[in-house]
Amino acid sequence: MVGGIQSKDEQPYLLYPIGNMDVDCEKCISFEGAVPTSISFDEHLHERGLVTIDFFKLYEPNERGVLFRERCDKILQVDAVISYPDETLKNLALKNILSNKSPHSNCARSYLALKKENPEKAQSVLKDAMTLISTYIPT
Numbered sequence: 587m588v589g590g591i592q593s594k595d596e597q598p599y600l601l602y603p604i605g606n607m608d609v610d611c612e613k614c615i616s617f618e619g620a621v622p623t624s625i626s627f628d629e630h631l632h633e634r635g636l637v638t639i640d641f642f643k644l645y646e647p648n649e650r651g652v653l654f655r656e657r658c659d660k661i662l663q664v665d666a667v668i669s670y671p672d673e674t675l676k677n678l679a680l681k682n683i684l685s686n687k688s689p690h691s692n693c694a695r696s697y698l699a700l701k702k703e704n705p706e707k708a709q710s711v712l713k714d715a716m717t718l719i720s721t722y723i724p725t
Contacts, residue, residue, distance in 0.1 A: 597630055599637040614638070617696035619711040620657035620718070621645060647718070655722050658715035660690040661697045665712055668701065 601615070602608035614635035616625045622644045624635030639645055647654040663683060670676040683694050701708040 599634050600641060601634055601638045609634075611638075612692050612695070615644075615692065617657070617693040618700075619661065619697070619714055620647070620654045620693065651722060652724060654718060655724075657690050657693045658718045658722075660694045661712060661715040662719065664694050664697050665701070668698070 598608075601611050603611045609631065614624060614626045614631050615622050615638065617623065622639045624632050624639060626632040626635055643649050644653070660683070664680075667676055667679045667683060670679070680698075682688060684691055684698070688694070697708065697711065700711060
């Protein structure tokens with residue numbers, strides 16, 4: 587970086603998740619339950635995902651308990667909404683939950699995709715989320 591301006595040759599390692607100034611974070615990071623994982627097949631994007639997860643300690647439930655609790659709340663919220671019988675209300679609620687403006691929407695979208703692709707694993711993730719919520723006491 588020269589004088590606070592990024593050189594064209596520089597390749598950043600931290601993702602910038604706000605707005606559209608950077609690659610979509612969901613191309614680099616997904617979630618297995620409340621746990622973030624780097625997913626890109628592109629070597630540099632994969633590394634960016636890993637660096638971002640590590641730098642912000644996004645994987646640390648002991649250090650980032652509130653963050654994990656919020657992700658687990660989002661998983662339970664998605665699970666409750668998708669079983670709601672009124673399709674119109676369900677779709678409106680899902681639209682809101684999955685919106686980029688909604689906190690932890692990547693986690694919610696990852697869980698919803700898992701629920702469709704592997705319901706058995708999603709059930710295990712749901713159980714883990716419920717366990718964390720039932721045992722987590724903020725410090």
